[in-house]
Amino acid sequence: MSSHTLTNQPSSILLKNGLLATFTKKDGVTTTPSAYRVDVLIQGDKITAIDESRRLSPPDDSLIIDCTDKWIAPGFVDTHRHVWMSIVDGHEDWTLTEYVAKLTFTAALHVTAEDVYSGELAGCLQALHGGTTTVVDHFHCANSAEHIEKAIQATAESGLRSMLCVSRQSLPSSFEPLRFDNDVQISEMQIQTLKTLAAKDNGRLTPDGRVTLGLAYDMQGLNPPEDKRIISLARELNITPITAHYVGGPHAKAYSKKAKMWKDAGLLAGDVIFSHGSDLGRKGCDEVEWELLRESGASIAATPEDELGMGHGDPVIYEAVRRGVKVGLGIDCASITSTEMFPAMRFALQHERGRVHKMTADEDKAPKYNEFTAASAFRLATLGGAEAAHVESKIGSIEVGKLADIVLYDANSVNLANVIDPFKGIVFHATAADVEWVIVNGEVVKKEGKLVRKEWSEVAKELKRCAGNVRERYKELDLDARYDSVIKQFGLETV
Ligand SMILES: [Zn+2]
Incomplete structure (x- = not known):
């Protein structure tokens, strides 16, 4: 896998004993599924096994993540x-x-x-x-x-x-x-x-x-x-x-x-x-x-x-x-x-x-x-x-054969520790702070709360520098006068 050679990642990942929250192709749009405990095996860029008996033994060089206190959900x-x-x-x-x-x-x-x-x-x-x-x-x-x-x-x-x-x-x-x-x-x-x-x-x-x-x-x-x-x-x-x-x-x-x-x-x-x-x-x-x-x-x-x-x-x-x-x-x-x-x-x-x-x-x-x-x-x-997005055969759920785009939530976090049902927790209580691991295409891109591929502080420094340059280039323009002009040209009736 080219993505793995890029970042020197393991070729397989075992998510051990996590609470899985996902819709599958069997569910209807108004189904309310229940979460259940599983092992999930990721090999290369795909999900290759989901095991409720939780007895999956992964290949030797696998990364094993203990998900006992985590929720496993699709990205x-x-x-x-x-x-x-x-x-x-x-x-x-x-x-x-x-x-x-x-x-x-x-x-x-x-x-x-x-x-x-x-x-x-x-x-x-x-x-x-x-x-x-x-x-x-x-x-x-x-x-x-x-x-x-x-x-x-x-x-x-x-x-x-x-x-x-x-x-x-x-x-x-x-x-x-x-x-x-x-x-x-x-x-x-x-x-x-x-x-x-x-x-x-x-x-x-x-x-x-x-x-x-x-x-x-x-x-x-x-x-x-x-x-x-x-x-x-x-x-x-x-x-x-x-x-x-x-x-x-x-x-x-x-x-x-x-x-x-x-x-x-x-x-x-x-x-x-x-x-x-x-x-x-x-x-x-x-x-x-x-x-x-x-x-x-x-x-x-x-x-x-x-x-x-x-x-x-x-x-x-x-x-x-x-x-x-x-x-x-x-x-x-x-x-x-x-x-x-x-x-x-x-x-x-x-x-x-x-x-x-x-x-x-x-x-x-x-x-x-x-x-x-x-x-x-x-x-x-x-x-x-x-x-x-017309790609439901490849992503959007955690099912065998799908691409491994997976999020692990910290179920012991300040926001989530009191919540039993991951569907409710993710929709109503979670924030990015509770997103502990993110896996895309079988590659870990956020690990234990931290982005892997880039150092955010460096990205932020560049972002602020460039954003400042953009603002500087049009700072002389009267934005509200331009807005008035567009209102007029579009024939928008404002109150
Ligand atoms: Zn838009």
């Missing part, structure tokens, strides 16, 4: 994250249009390839630190071939599993009026880079296949022949998944009803991930949109924490679960929300419960039980995420 699958955005900060109070004006149309123009490397590396390590082992990385800072190259390099060095979706998108050449005069040139660069990367090793960006090439495409509808050309090319080149923002509402009218738009353009298929899908919950659900999603197998990647705060619209996660539409969770941006998936699970579940309680209370009634359990949110962040 999280984050279905929507802009990983590079760890290089920018201070977006926690912004609305969505404010983000577009101040980040997309301003700060992103001042991020160099060096900054991308730094942000991407930090972002990947933040994911691993919190037990996220896979991300669908919507990389919308593909400003040059070097930006793309640095994003790949940092991701590969981090050890994270990533579907690195390079965005076909350019930044404005003029702000008022908004113009994108460099788009043809940028498009050629991005398409050429995608072709080169896809041809090299069939979309594998690392020899072990941990980092693979995807496409992010938010341009749909602007130039239909171009949409067709690019999406068809991606499919010919096996670039997967294809991810696109789908929002709708006052902040993002152009991003509404995406399923029908993609369908009508002949582009909708089961390799698509729509981020947010908030429009599906606005003013009653749109039946046609839901049906198109369900029947095509296209999925929703929801990021409830920032959807609620920025004006995307209410999360539609549990409505998707009810309707049999694939749905996963994500954090979106480290500059807005937590880098951890724990809050994403809590926001998803508690928002839904709050919605139902309010609806019934408005009729002076109360639900006897909550409809969805903690385990349902655990599923969204693990196997559900893998389904939404």
